[in-house]
Amino acid sequence: MAETGRLYIGGRLRDTGVTREVVSPATGDVVGRLAWGGADDARDALVAARDAQQMWAAAGGDARAEWMDRLRERVIDAERELRTAVVAETGKTWGQSEEDYQLLVDSLSFYAAAARDLAPEPLADRAGTHTHELRSEPIGVAVAFVAWNFPLLNIAYKLGPAMAAGAPLVVKPSAKTSLSAAVLGRLCSEVGLPAGVVNLVWGDDVEIGDALSSSEIPALITLIGSADTAKHVMRVASTSVKRFSFELGGNAPVIVLPDADLDRAADIVATLKFANAGQVCVAPNRVLVHDDVADDLVARLVHRAHDVRVGAGGPGAVDMGPLIDEAAADRVLSLVDDAVSAGARVVAGGRRLPDAPTNAFVQPTVIVDVEADMRVAAEEIFGPVIGVQRFSDTRDAIDRANATTAGLSAFVFGSDASEIARCVDALQFGEVHVNGVKYAIELPHGGMKQSGSSCDCSLRALDDYLVTKRVSRPVSSPA
Known part of the structure; x- marks a missing residue:
C-alpha cells in the first residue's frame, strides 16, 4: 500500500499522529491511508496563508504564472498517480477520472495566462481634471x-484563479475524497511552492470547516456543495465581513420539443445522467418531453440504460461505477420507491446492481409517469435515475422547469428556432444548453436562485479573488 497521505500546510507535508483508512466504494477494499487533521491544523493553515499574503501579492502576475507552470508540469508527470487516487476513492471508472485530471491541467494553464495579463485599467475623467486607474489586487486569504x-x-476550479490573483488558498477537500488531494499536496511540495501559497487540510468535515469559517483571517470563502452547507458556513463565518462564492447544485430540467432530434437528446441525457453514476450537479434531473414524442424518447432512453456496463473495473471494462457510498445508494433508491408508490413506473433498472462487490451500485434507471410533486422531481437526485414527465404545451413545460429553487443548468432540444428562443428566454437558469452540451475552463459556470452566487471557470472567476483599488491624481500631479 502507498505511503500515508499527509496534509500540506505552510509549504510542508504534515503528519498528525492520527490516520484514517480510505475504502473504495467500488470494491470495499482499503486503498489508502490519510493523516487526519483537526481544528488546530486548520488554524495553522490559515496562519500560513496569512503570512504568505504580502509576499505572494508582491510577486506579481508573471512570477505567479511561472509557479503555476511548474506545478502544471509536475501534475502532467503524475497523471497516472492522480487518476488512480481518484478512481480508488470515488469508484468512478478510469475513463471518467480523465475529466478530473484534465481540468486541473487546464485550470493551471488558463489562469497562468490570465495572471500574465493582469494590468491596471485606465478610467476616463469626465471633467478632464484627473487621471484614474483601476488596479486589481488580491483579496487576501481564500478558503x-x-x-x-x-x-x-473541484479543487482546480479554485486553485487556478486563486493562484493567478495572488490570493493564498486553504483548500478543505471532502472527508470522503482526500486521497487525490494528498497527492496534489505532495506535488506542490515537490515543486517547492512558496510556503503558505496553497494549503490542503482535511479531517472531520464540521470540525475543519467550522475552524476555517469562524476565523477572521479569510477574506473569501468559496464552496462547491449543498445549499444547507452554504447556509451553515455563512452563519459560522459571521465573525467578520467576508466575501462568499457558492456553487450549490441544481435540479436541471430538459425540455424536449416535438421536433427534437430524439437520438441526440437521448444520447446527451443518458451520457450526462449515467456518467459518474449521476453524481453531477448539472446532470438532467427532470426530463420534460412533449406527448407526441414521449414514447419514442423513452424507448431510446431505456435502450441506452440497458447498454451501460456497470461495475468495478479497469480501463475500458465498465461504463459506470458505484455511488460514493451505500448511504447515497439508499437515498437514490428511496426516491425511486417514493415515485413508484405515488404512481410512477420503472421501465429500466430501479434496483441495486445484483451480485455487486458493494451495496453502493445502483442500476441505470428510467422512470415514467413522474409528477412534479414527487420527491424524484422536487429533489436533486444525484444518482443514475432519469425521471420523465410529459407535456402538451410549451408554456406548461417552462413553468414546470422553473418551479424549483435551484437554477444551475437547463437543456432544450428542438428544431423550431422560435420555440427554442421562447424556452431560452424564459428559463431561470445560469446555463441553458441547446441541442448539445459544452463545459470548459474558459466558459463561465454558475447558477441563479439557490444554486449559488458568482461563478467558477472563465476570467469572471478571477473577480472573486480580486478587489479593485482606484488611484486618482490631478492632471498636474507627478506620476
Missing part, C-alpha cells in the same frame, strides 16, 4: 470547500 464528486476538478 475553498470542495465536494467529493469531482475531487480534482
Whole structure:
C-alpha cells in the first residue's frame, strides 16, 4: 500500500499522529491511508496563508504564472498517480477520472495566462481634471470547500484563479475524497511552492470547516456543495465581513420539443445522467418531453440504460461505477420507491446492481409517469435515475422547469428556432444548453436562485479573488 497521505500546510507535508483508512466504494477494499487533521491544523493553515499574503501579492502576475507552470508540469508527470487516487476513492471508472485530471491541467494553464495579463485599467475623467486607474489586487486569504464528486476538478476550479490573483488558498477537500488531494499536496511540495501559497487540510468535515469559517483571517470563502452547507458556513463565518462564492447544485430540467432530434437528446441525457453514476450537479434531473414524442424518447432512453456496463473495473471494462457510498445508494433508491408508490413506473433498472462487490451500485434507471410533486422531481437526485414527465404545451413545460429553487443548468432540444428562443428566454437558469452540451475552463459556470452566487471557470472567476483599488491624481500631479 502507498505511503500515508499527509496534509500540506505552510509549504510542508504534515503528519498528525492520527490516520484514517480510505475504502473504495467500488470494491470495499482499503486503498489508502490519510493523516487526519483537526481544528488546530486548520488554524495553522490559515496562519500560513496569512503570512504568505504580502509576499505572494508582491510577486506579481508573471512570477505567479511561472509557479503555476511548474506545478502544471509536475501534475502532467503524475497523471497516472492522480487518476488512480481518484478512481480508488470515488469508484468512478478510469475513463471518467480523465475529466478530473484534465481540468486541473487546464485550470493551471488558463489562469497562468490570465495572471500574465493582469494590468491596471485606465478610467476616463469626465471633467478632464484627473487621471484614474483601476488596479486589481488580491483579496487576501481564500478558503475553498470542495465536494467529493469531482475531487480534482473541484479543487482546480479554485486553485487556478486563486493562484493567478495572488490570493493564498486553504483548500478543505471532502472527508470522503482526500486521497487525490494528498497527492496534489505532495506535488506542490515537490515543486517547492512558496510556503503558505496553497494549503490542503482535511479531517472531520464540521470540525475543519467550522475552524476555517469562524476565523477572521479569510477574506473569501468559496464552496462547491449543498445549499444547507452554504447556509451553515455563512452563519459560522459571521465573525467578520467576508466575501462568499457558492456553487450549490441544481435540479436541471430538459425540455424536449416535438421536433427534437430524439437520438441526440437521448444520447446527451443518458451520457450526462449515467456518467459518474449521476453524481453531477448539472446532470438532467427532470426530463420534460412533449406527448407526441414521449414514447419514442423513452424507448431510446431505456435502450441506452440497458447498454451501460456497470461495475468495478479497469480501463475500458465498465461504463459506470458505484455511488460514493451505500448511504447515497439508499437515498437514490428511496426516491425511486417514493415515485413508484405515488404512481410512477420503472421501465429500466430501479434496483441495486445484483451480485455487486458493494451495496453502493445502483442500476441505470428510467422512470415514467413522474409528477412534479414527487420527491424524484422536487429533489436533486444525484444518482443514475432519469425521471420523465410529459407535456402538451410549451408554456406548461417552462413553468414546470422553473418551479424549483435551484437554477444551475437547463437543456432544450428542438428544431423550431422560435420555440427554442421562447424556452431560452424564459428559463431561470445560469446555463441553458441547446441541442448539445459544452463545459470548459474558459466558459463561465454558475447558477441563479439557490444554486449559488458568482461563478467558477472563465476570467469572471478571477473577480472573486480580486478587489479593485482606484488611484486618482490631478492632471498636474507627478506620476
